[in-house]
Amino acid sequence: MHQRLSAGQLATGSILIALAVMGLKTAAWMMTGSVALLSDALESLVNIGGAVMAWFAVRYAQRPPDADHPFGHHKAEYFSAVAEGILIVIAALVIVHEAVNALGRPAAAEWGTAGMVVNAVAMGVNLAWARVLLQAGRRLHSPALSAGGHHLMSDVWTSAGVLFGLVLALTTGWAVLDPLLALLVAVNILREGWQVISGSVNGLMDTAAPEGERTEIEEIIHSSAAGALQVHGLKTRRAGRALFVECHMVVESSMTVQEAHDICDRVEAALRKGFPDAQPVIHVEPEHKLEPAGIKPR
CATH class of the missing domain: 1.20.1510.10 (Cation efflux protein transmembrane domain)
Structure with a gap:
């Protein structure tokens, strides 16, 4: 009860x-x-x-x-x-x-x-x-x-x-x-x-989310960001019930704004499904912003 x-x-x-x-x-x-x-x-x-x-x-x-x-x-x-x-x-x-x-x-x-x-x-x-x-x-x-x-x-x-x-x-x-x-x-x-x-x-002091949650967030991004080239710069923080998630998503330079926006919507929906109180912020970047390491979507 x-x-x-x-x-x-x-x-x-x-x-x-x-x-x-x-x-x-x-x-x-x-x-x-x-x-x-x-x-x-x-x-x-x-x-x-x-x-x-x-x-x-x-x-x-x-x-x-x-x-x-x-x-x-x-x-x-x-x-x-x-x-x-x-x-x-x-x-x-x-x-x-x-x-x-x-x-x-x-x-x-x-x-x-x-x-x-x-x-x-x-x-x-x-x-x-x-x-x-x-x-x-x-x-x-x-x-x-x-x-x-x-x-x-x-x-x-x-x-x-x-x-x-x-x-x-x-x-x-x-x-x-x-x-x-x-x-x-x-x-x-x-x-x-x-x-x-x-x-x-x-x-x-804006401590990052627990390690288990960060691992789950990375897996959600990995499986939901198809169409993007890479996601890097992932930052998380807990503020009571709220979970703030920020990241940079690299897409092909030829991709339209609408296509990139659709990927962002899909990732945000997946994050909120896994964490109902998540508040994601995704910054879209062109392909020359690729980093040596990051999350590569499926």
Whole structure:
């Protein structure tokens, strides 16, 4: 069912899920007083902020091109992902502060199991929704949804580590494990924040399409540009869902404009069939522009 949901609907769902998980984790912390569970709940607070930003970014990115933004608004999702990464880093610093304070006054490891069960339920909800977002992010080429999915997946591993450590603390009576676990949580969150920020900045820097997509684009051109002598100078870039493809197509000097235009139309149609959000630009050149290397159509 989730495969039929739009990016906007998934972004709305992320807000609702983040609120529910935050409520569960806060309840778990209040039932136990564990600093590690508090750190887990603080990370969920970041999830809410990230989900809200993604909701706005996804809707803004779907706006059609206008006079001020002729190439569309697709990159808005990257700004959302960068902002979420910054929030992740801030949350990690707050957790470090709480954990360091707790190291000087570790409480007795007398937590009940009820709070940990509640936290485990929250972890299960996060795991299910993270998988939904990761699949949707790949399907829709949405940086905002992918960033949210990776963040939630990190949250799942954090929760699993916290629960394992608290069980160990209960078993051994070593209360110092609680703030130490919180510090480990902070390190994991910092790593996740860095990955989200760096990945989104790459998108803002017009990184080329993934290697697999470039290979598929070359094959599409190879099989659809019959009548041309060569295609070279292929450039690609991803901007959220949009895929920009530029290339130079060499034709015989005697070919009419209409014949060359027909080949361009055929190549563009084939690219859009393989990549519905492709925006190709083809520059036609005469045969003396042949390059030593390029794509030779069939």
